[in-house]
Amino acid sequence: MPRTVSLSILSGCALGVALFSLTVLAQQSQTVRQGVFTEAQAGRGQAIYKTQCSSCHGEMLEGRLGPPLAGDNFIADWDKQPLSELAGKIRNTMPQNNPGKLSGQQTADILAYILQVGKFPAGRAELAADEAALKQITWPAGNGAPPKPALNAAQALSFPPAGNLAQVMRGILFPSSNILFTVQSVDPGAPTTPVEGAVSPGGFNWVIWGGGIYKGWELVDYAAVALAESAPLMLTPGRRCENGKPVPINDPEWVKFTLELAEAGKAAYKAAQSRNQEAVSDITNQVADSCLNCHQVYRDRRGGVLNPSDPSNKAARCVKQ
Numbered sequence: 206m207p208r209t210v211s212l213s214i215l216s217g218c219a220l221g222v223a224l225f226s227l228t229v230l231a232q233q234s235q236t237v238r239q240g241v242f243t244e245a246q247a248g249r250g251q252a253i254y255k256t257q258c259s260s261c262h263g264e265m266l267e268g269r270l271g272p273p274l275a276g277d278n279f280i281a282d283w284d285k286q287p288l289s290e291l292a293g294k295i296r297n298t299m300p301q302n303n304p305g306k307l308s309g310q311q312t313a314d315i316l317a318y319i320l321q322v323g324k325f326p327a328g329r330a331e332l333a334a335d336e337a338a339l340k341q342i343t344w345p346a347g348n349g350a351p352p353k354p355a356l357n358a359a360q361a362l363s364f365p366p367a368g369n370l371a372q373v374m375r376g377i378l379f380p381s382s383n384i385l386f387t388v389q390s391v392d393p394g395a396p397t398t399p400v401e402g403a404v405s406p407g408g409f410n411w412v413i414w415g416g417g418i419y420k421g422w423e424l425v426d427y428a429a430v431a432l433a434e435s436a437p438l439m440l441t442p443g444r445r446c447e448n449g450k451p452v453p454i455n456d457p458e459w460v461k462f463t464l465e466l467a468e469a470g471k472a473a474y475k476a477a478q479s480r481n482q483e484a485v486s487d488i489t490n491q492v493a494d495s496c497l498n499c500h501q502v503y504r505d506r507r508g509g510v511l512n513p514s515d516p517s518n519k520a521a522r523c524v525k526q
């Protein structure tokens with residue numbers, strides 16, 4: 206999917222869900238900001254914490270051998286789930302050197318203390334120990350650290366297209382798929398006789414040429430990988446077709462054909478790993494179909510009529526007909 210589109214669709218949905226669940230929760234349950242424990246309970250929890258937890262998590266919950274139990278990062282670990290999850294984590298796995306010994310009540314008391322240190326307000330009722338009640342308590346939105354930007358270096362940099370779509374097709378997809386199609390008639394595992402130069406009698410031969418450095422099945426592997434990896438290039442923002450029309454990267458059907466290309470490439474790679482000529486020959490149908498299906502819609506039509514051999518249809522390319 207084109208990144209910009211999928212992001213805006215996703216964030217739109219996430220917002221809808223968040224708003225919806227907030228209204229539902231407002232009717233049914235509490236958040237930790239609404240005074241869900243008492244001062245006295247937090248005091249009991251502090252006493253247990255001192256003897257059982259502080260050696261690893263620090264006197265101030267700041268973390269030592271174990272992680273901090275206060276602060277934005279800690280809350281961000283837990284604020285997407287009801288309080289029962291944090292209670293379960295403590296009761297089932299802590300103290301790490303002697304887990305499973307805390308009662309439900311002790312766990313709730315420690316939790317009260319953790320909330321108090323986290324500056325959540327105390328109230329009039331104690332935090333209940335049973336799971337069903339803790340399940341009803343959630344964290345209000347916006348407690349933890351703001352979500353970290355998930356950009357990696359490649360996303361932060363931008364890679365504007367270096368060429369038009371036809372050039373990508375001719376430069377990457379055409380030679381790679383031809384290597385795969387050659388497997389139908391040439392066994393990559395068969396011993397080869399060294400060829401003088403890189404040109405075979407019938408002209409330039411991809412397999413013979415590459416065979417000088419990477420041999421046999423290896424070449425087939427790389428061709429399959431090249432095809433699979435070429436799929437995202439179909440979706441590079443800003444790329445144009447040879448006729449100047451923008452590549453229709455936001456068109457759902459275009460995206461679907463792109464995914465088919467990626468799948469075909471992966472399937473070809475898997476087949477190549479079997480080192481079985483038959484298996485790769487079979488998979489070339491899937492590869493050919495992935496090219497054909499897209500070409501039928503976006504390349505080889507003119508006025509709605511399919512005609513792959515008519516070069517004058519170039520003006521009509523890259524537009525769904």
Ligand code: HEC
Nearest residue numbers: 257258261270271272279282294295298299300301302315
């Ligand atoms: C022997 C050291 C040790 C003791 C004692 C100990 N912990 Fe931990 N605790 C750890 C370590 C290490 C981790 C990180 C690994 C993990 O999550 O299981 C951890 C993780 C946690 C987490 C999850 C933190 C997060 O951000 O996900 C909580 C909550 C926790 N401990 C609470 C407690 C409580 C409450 C006690 C006392 C009852 C306690 N621990 C005692 C070592 C300890």
Ligand code: HEC
Nearest residue numbers: 370371374378379382446447462463466496499503504522
């Ligand atoms: C997502 C759609 C799509 C897929 C998948 C696709 N193509 Fe294309 N292909 C096009 C379009 C559109 C053009 C016309 C590009 C232009 O005019 O800039 C094209 C053009 C070409 C050309 C250039 C034709 C010429 O005019 O010289 C070749 C070669 C080619 N594709 C090979 C392949 C092969 C091989 C595959 C499969 C491995 C493939 N394509 C998969 C859409 C696709």
